Amino acid sequence: MYQLTIPAQIAAELKVREAQVQTAIDLLDGGATVPFIARYRKEATGGLDDVQMRELEARLAYLRELHDRRAAVLKSIDEQGKLTPELRAAIEAAPTKQELEDLYLPYKQKRRTKGQIAREFGIEPLADQLFANPSLDPNEAAKPFVKAEKGEGGEDFTTVPAVLDGVRDILSERWAEDAQLVQGLREWLWAEGLLQSKLASGKNENDPEVAKFRDYFDYDEPIGRVPSHRALAVFRGRQLEILDAKLVLPEADTAPAATKTAATPSLAEGRIALHLGWSHAGRPADDLLRKCVAWTWRVKLSLSTERDLFARLREDAEAVAIKVFGDNLRDLLLAAPAGQKVVMGLDPGIRTGVKVAVVDATGKLVETATVFPHEPRKDWEGSLHTLGKLVAKHGVQLIAIGNGTASRETDKLAGDLIKLVQKMAAAQAGVSLPAIEKVVISEAGASVYSASEYASQELPDVDVSLRGAASIARRLQDPLAELVKIDPKSIGVGQYQHDVNQSELARQLDAVVEDCVNGVGVDLNTASAPLLARVSGLSGTVAKAVVRWREQHGAFDSRQQLLEVSGLGPKTFEQSAGFLRIRGGSNPLDVTGVHPETYPVVEQIIVSTGKPIDQIMGRAELLKPLKPEQFATPQFGAVTVKDILVELEKPGRDPRPDFKVARFNDGVEDIADLREGMVLEGTVSNVAQFGAFVDLGVHQDGLVHVSQLANRFVSDAREVVKTGQIVKVKVLEVDAPRKRISLTMKLDAQAPRRDAPRENRFEGAGRNQRSGQGGRRDSAPAADNQMAAAFAKLQGLRK
Known part of the structure; x- marks a missing residue:
């Protein structure tokens, strides 16, 4: 009954066929990962996607725990000689752990009452x-x-x-x-x-x-x-x-x-x-x-x-709250990468100075420095001179600025630096060069990374204070590749994250990271061990073994070479190979999401088109007319072939959006600079159900309440905005003492009246104060008529 009941129950909850669920359970029990099943076993599961698979995985664990507890409860009551057929039926039908414990309560061993x-x-x-x-x-x-007398006790x-x-x-x-x-x-x-x-x-x-x-x-x-x-x-x-x-x-x-x-x-x-x-x-x-x-x-x-x-x-x-954290983390990890550009990372500071790190197009740290443009030294010109030399020496294309203390002041420094570089370039070459762009990004977790064991291995000769600047620079190049080095809970996009179940939070956040990494794919020859460890099937130990092989033998030339890595056997290869990419390898298919097990299918496509693989990849006009059914096999059906054709049409595609930056308004550097009615551009730093927090570059995020997101009803802020999105907002009201900034994305909205109740003027809270207004009921709910009548004589109580 157990093996049949659980798949049936999950199938009903997911509104899919029981056979789909049973197959998915068998694959999970066989060691397959959720990303692998969702991506490469669609035929077997009837197309269950990663969201359905995650829900299935969680429910499977819960229902199996419920089954084990049910068995223990039945055994305990039976040993007491009190298990009636009716009680057994009730226990076997209990749908939740709570209801099971309610039934067990009279029979639970407890102290003498x-x-x-x-x-x-x-x-x-x-x-x-x-x-x-x-x-x-x-x-x-x-x-x-x-x-007649008292008892012995x-x-x-x-x-x-x-x-x-x-x-x-x-x-x-x-x-x-x-x-x-x-x-x-x-x-x-x-x-x-x-x-x-x-x-x-x-x-x-x-x-x-x-x-x-x-x-x-x-x-x-x-x-x-x-x-x-x-x-x-x-x-x-x-x-x-x-x-x-x-x-x-x-x-x-x-x-x-x-x-x-x-x-x-x-x-x-x-x-x-x-x-x-x-x-x-x-x-x-x-x-x-x-x-x-x-x-x-x-x-x-x-x-x-x-x-x-x-x-x-x-x-x-x-x-x-955990779902909100997971959704925000997913948006942050899948934020647009700047790509292979030389980046200067600036980790702002006042008395300790601004830490500077330049990384080349591959993310390699090439030089560091510390400048002191702010209090107490105020060496603005000297700082510009030092930064200008670094820009010229390494050909810096982007400047990444952490959004911590002194970020606005440092952003102004970067602006002056860009003007200086343009002026110098024009004077020397007589032409104006494309402007270097500056971006203020979240530095959450950079300090955690700096002091981590991995950072000490990756940057052993670099001071801890400078590692954060390198991390800031690299997370602009590729947010996903850099942020996986940090505990997700340290990234700072959660809602009351320290108040929730930490093990459940960690489990769900790990699942989000795993889905994001495998959804994008990983470059086998450049990925760090922490990034590789998030690939389907690869453990931390195997990931380190992959890096060691790469260091000893050079770049991987094909996916098949993975089988030469110590500890990486056929099962691990099956789970991981499709998510690993090799650029410039001996087999062009290794840069795609086509799994090696389906390469024979591609060979049939090559025969059908009469062209070599490098002339097929990226040629939509050749691939679109092909019918998946004509290449289907007993092992790989039309659904799998359709995915293969999509991969061949856009080989090595990155599902993340194109890179662009927000433009902060000049002269707006502090909450005191904000005025009602101002229209500003900012970056969504966090999203909760009740609204979105927007970084305006004034050290305090503003809140766009859910009612101010759009000119329509919005039940969940994520229907409209995502973490990392660039938005235009209007300032509705500023409460400097409480550090609250009320914003709207309805740019035609009017500021609230001064005599309006505060709960209407400020609904929600600032970034560091997640609270909200409580609702009031006009009256308590009436009692049930039948109950009130039955109990009326207890004090004349009636509806």
């Missing part, structure tokens, strides 16, 4: 009698159960009140372990409850660290509709003991507030009563049963339900 003690002293028959027949007088019915059932307390403990514990009741309450509160947060007692709201959470000092919102960023903000504030957060129950609309007391039954108690099929009818035992119901909610279930719903909210919020 008050309810267990009461059962041990024979009180359970009384509890059953009173619940079954509330007409019984509890005090009279309890007398036969009174014990001090257990006291020597009085009628003590015995009735035992009844309460038995019933409340039994009801609190009713899986159907617990799940019903949980889902009801997820739909109707409120997440509420307030400023913690004793906290000074003017404290800068406390003020970051001002939007949540008096906040509530339906818990099931709280956006990811607001949920994580509240949880962070609670963890820092700045906020108090709790789950607030819905209230009956007609319950007079003035009449409510601590003893007033809640709607949660009403739902418990409805589930039990009991209501207060004035019978002798009804007051006792009412106390049992109240005890069940207030003592047994209220805190655990809040904990469960907070865990669910956090899990959902983390999933969204």
Whole structure:
């Protein structure tokens, strides 16, 4: 059943055929990677793409864990002799780990409870009698159960009140372990409850660290509709003991507030009563049963339900945050490469100076320097002279400037340098040369790389402070090749990244990096070990072995030479070869994404066209008329042949966009320089569901709220913008004290009125303060009619 059930369930979720899923599972279990399956096994899986394969892989792991846990639960209950056919069926049908644990709760080994003690002293028959027949007088019915003396452990059932307390403990514990009741309450509160947060007692709201959470000092919102960023903000504030957060129950609309007391039954108690099929009818035992119901909610279930719903909210919020991080990372890794150009990297600094590194067209570091144009030396002219000599000596074509401290000042230095170089070139040659371009780029993670073990191996004789400048230069040439050397979590495009599950974050980010690297392809003869290690099938050890082979034998001439690398066998070759590129090798196909296993298919295409391979590649007029079906084989069908023809048409193509740069406005170097109505160009530095952060070159990113991205409804900012994209924005408002910049991409938009509520003027937060406004409900949700009527006699509670 297990092997059939899991593929069937995943197939239903992905809306594909079960056979597709089963084949994909078999390939994964056989050691194939997701990129390999998605790219080279389309025939087998029916065309499952990398997104579907990643989802399949994750669900497979979850469902297998669920299966193993289910087996353990069944075994445990069976060993207790309590496994009924009905319970087995319920456990086998449990779709989630949470529901499985709900069913297991009554049978889980736990410490001795008050309810267990009461059962041990024979009180359970009384509890059953009173619940079954509330007409019984509890005090009279309890007398036969009174014990003559206390138990050896001090257990006291020597009085009628003590015995009735035992009844309460038995019933409340039994009801609190009713899986159907617990799940019903949980889902009801997820739909109707409120997440509420307030400023913690004793906290000074003017404290800068406390003020970051001002939007949540008096906040509530339906818990099931709280956006990811607001949920994580509240949880962070609670963890820092700045906020108090709790789950607030819905209230009956007609319950007079003035009449409510601590003893007033809640709607949660009403739902418990409805589930039990009991209501207060004035019978002798009804007051006792009412106390049992109240005890069940207030003592047994209220805190655990809040904990469960907070865990669910956090899990959902983390999933969204991790996805946002992954999407942003993908956009950053797949940003346009400048290509093989000589680049000067500038790592800005004030007192420590601007670190300079020049890399040649292949990314090799050729020279470094440090200049001091800013405080305290202010050696502007000397800095220009040093940089000018480097430009002339190495033929610098691009200047990459890190976006850290003093980036705007350094950007101005680069601007003056470009003017100086043009002036000198014109004076010497009498003609104007094409302008050197300057680009301000994210330096996130550069310091992490500088101090890494790999950096010390790659640049052993270079000072740590200068390695960052080299990294900045090379990430402009090829963002993907350089950023893979850095832990994805250090790249700085996440939303509350330190508040989410770190192992799940790492797993998903690694998957994004792997998909990006294999989607673009890797030059086998220039790739670093960290880049090679991200190629399908290649481990870190094998990647280093590839680099060692290259150092000992020179450049690879063909993919087949990979089999000469120590530790790289046929299986690894199968998984990796299609993603590795060789330029100028003996086989022209090695520069394409055509897998070596399908080279025989290409030979048939060569025979059909009557032309050699080098006259076929890139010739769309020859390839487009060919029908994939005529070259299909039992092993490689028309789908695979179609991919081969596409590769031959555009051999070695790079799927990334063309390179271009943003132009910052002169005179806009600080948040104080911004004015409402200014139209600026900037680079999207980060994207969250609620909006996009844009680097304007003023040391503080501005926020384009999701409502300001386009003249239409946008539910997710990534529908409109991506990390690294160059956009034009208008300044709506600037709050310098709180370092908040409100922007719009609707260039005809008007600035907000000064008398508008702050939550309408600033929705969201600055780059370093990811928070947002909480929604308000006009009234709490009404209770369910049937439940309210059944529980009406508990205090006249009704809708």
